[in-house]
Amino acid sequence: MQLSRRLRQKQRERKARLGRLPKSIHLGRGYLVKIEIITPTQIAEILEIEEKDAVAGFWDDDDWVIYIDGSVSRKRQWEAYFHELIHAVHDTAELNRGGI
Numbered sequence: 001m002q003l004s005r006r007l008r009q010k011q012r013e014r015k016a017r018l019g020r021l022p023k024s025i026h027l028g029r030g031y032l033v034k035i036e037i038i039t040p041t042q043i044a045e046i047l048e049i050e051e052k053d054a055v056a057g058f059w060d061d062d063d064w065v066i067y068i069d070g071s072v073s074r075k076r077q078w079e080a081y082f083h084e085l086i087h088a089v090h091d092t093a094e095l096n097r098g099g100i
Contacts (some may be wrong), residue, residue: 018074021081027092037070056080059087
């Protein structure tokens, strides 16, 4: 009984550490990236793909938005967020050098 109670407590603590994603992030020099949590159906519609092929997240460099699938685990949302954030940072660096 004690073991399962401790295990549940540890699981709750671990889950609590993974907070919600930010709604936006400033990348400096006036670059603001918005983060939106959407459904797999919305992702499929935006990317014009089959819903079964939907991804956990993607970076829209036209609108400066990172879209994240709200149906995946919080851990997976954070993984997708950081992955897409790297794309956003890369695009920002390209803009600062006169690219894109």
